[in-house]
Amino acid sequence: MxxxxxxxxGMCFGVRDALRTTHTAAQRAPLTILGQLVHNPLVDRHLATLGALRGDLDDLNSATTQQVAITAHGASDRHRQAWQSAGHTVIDTTCPLVKKAHHALAMLVNEGYQPVVIGQNQHVEVRGLIGDFPSAVVVLEEADLDRVPSHPRLGIVSQTTQPVEIALRLVDAIKRRHRSSEVRFIDTICHxxxxxxxxxxxxxxxxxxxxxxxxxxxxxxxxxxxxxxxxxxxxxxxxxxxxxxxxxxxxxxxxxxxxxxxxxxxxxxxxxxxxxxxxxxxxxxxxxxxxxxxxxxx
Ligand code: SF4
CATH class of the missing domain: 3.40.1010.20 (4-hydroxy-3-methylbut-2-enyl diphosphate reductase, catalytic domain)
Structure with a gap:
């Protein structure tokens, strides 16, 4: 055989950096991680041995520590500001390539596009992406495309971890369904x-x-x-x-x-x-x- x-x-630079940053912060002072830092239970166990606690990004009462960490999957600005306003020091471990997706979506919205995100509706990264844009529509398969409204300009980004073929197939399907719209896709799938x-x-x-x-x-x-x-x-x-x-x-x-x-x-x-x-x-x-x-x- x-x-x-x-x-x-295996491990990408975004996860490696998030682990290093969190490890250092947890050694410096008590820390609450606002979600699962990365989707790996062995990492959870390691962080627990450092005394890191688990909180909930959506619940400002879920952290008793001064330091809180946003996970590698990112968060909306609304969430980030809420934790800062509540007096916490926010350690942001968002991967730079997730931030790139946030910037791409914000740019499309600023330029007047109807935002569309290809990804899993309830995935923490996608929730962070659309958190500042209530009109954003999330699609993962062709059956979801009925939810994309008619709009002269449709601006699409993808969750960073989607396969390229799936994203391109959906972009093509959106173009076919919205022939009179300008459809712009910014490829935010990470390298x-x-x-x-x-x-x-x-x-x-x-x-x-x-x-x-x-x-x-x-x-x-x-x-x-x-x-x-x-x-x-x-x-x-x-x-x-x-x-x-x-x-x-x-x-x-x-x-x-x-x-x-x-x-x-x-x-x-x-x-x-x-x-x-x-x-x-x-x-x-x-x-x-x-x-x-x-x-x-x-
Ligand atoms: S966006 Fe890509 S590089 Fe960044 S943490 Fe996720 S998988 Fe890793």
Whole structure:
């Protein structure tokens, strides 16, 4: 069994910076994080060991500490100002590429476009994006496009972790439905997401089984899983190495491995190590090897 790690995988600079900033702030003084810093339960546990508390961005009573942190997914200016006005020191760990999406949307609104966001309606990043623009419409699939109102100018941005193909397909569909409107799309999908999606294309070409490592509520991790599943390959999503079951690899020859942008390097290393163990166990079991060769010959 060969194990192939995607060329681009795992933690992005935005998550790395958010972790570093939060870590430093939590060591300096008591800190409440206004949501899940990044979508990774192992990171939550690490931050809890530093004494960091969890609050709710929507609830000004949810933090008793002076310091509060906005997560890497960002927040609306309305929320940021509310916490500052309530007397808190706000540590802003918003990824610069999420800020870029905020600026793009604000620019479109200032120029008179009806704002449209491609993304998941209730995702924290999307809620932050539309938080200052009540007229914004969120769409994720063609069935949502009925909600896009007729307007001479439609301005579209995307959640940073959406696959490019999905965003472009929706932009085309909006153009078809609103032929007399000027439709402008600013591509705000982040580069690390694009790299991981492209690296997945390489895995899909070379592999027969796919493992995606990442938090179950991580959007970019889920998108990687969906891409592999849609390709028809046996695909599993795991959060840590202990979830690997050797039985799953019965027919596997080339196992592709990738990880979402909030997955820790040490988690990827542990998964790779466990996979190498499983491969060695399978090789050393002659009965198993025989059955595998029969399966592949069939
Ligand atoms: S996935 Fe993209 S937008 Fe999100 S933190 Fe990483 S670099 Fe930033």
């Amino acid at each position: 060969n194990i192939i790690l995607a060329q681009h995988h 690390p997401t694009k790299q991981r999606q492209t690296a997945m294309d390489d895995l899909l070409r070379d592999c027969d089984h796919i493992i995606v490592i990442g938090g179950r509520n991580s959007n970019n991790t889920r998108q990687l899983v969906q891409k592999a599943s849609a390709h028809g390959l046996p695909t599993i999503q795991i959060e840590h190495a202990d979830e690997l079951d050797p039985a799953w690899f019965g027919k596997a020859r080339n196992v592709g491995v990738t990880a979402g942008t909030s997955t820790l390097d040490e988690t990827v290393d542990a998964v790779m190590q466990r996979l190498r163990q499983i491969a060695a166990e399978l090789r050393s079991n002659p009965v198993h090897e025989f059955l595998r060769s029969m399966l592949h010959a069939a």
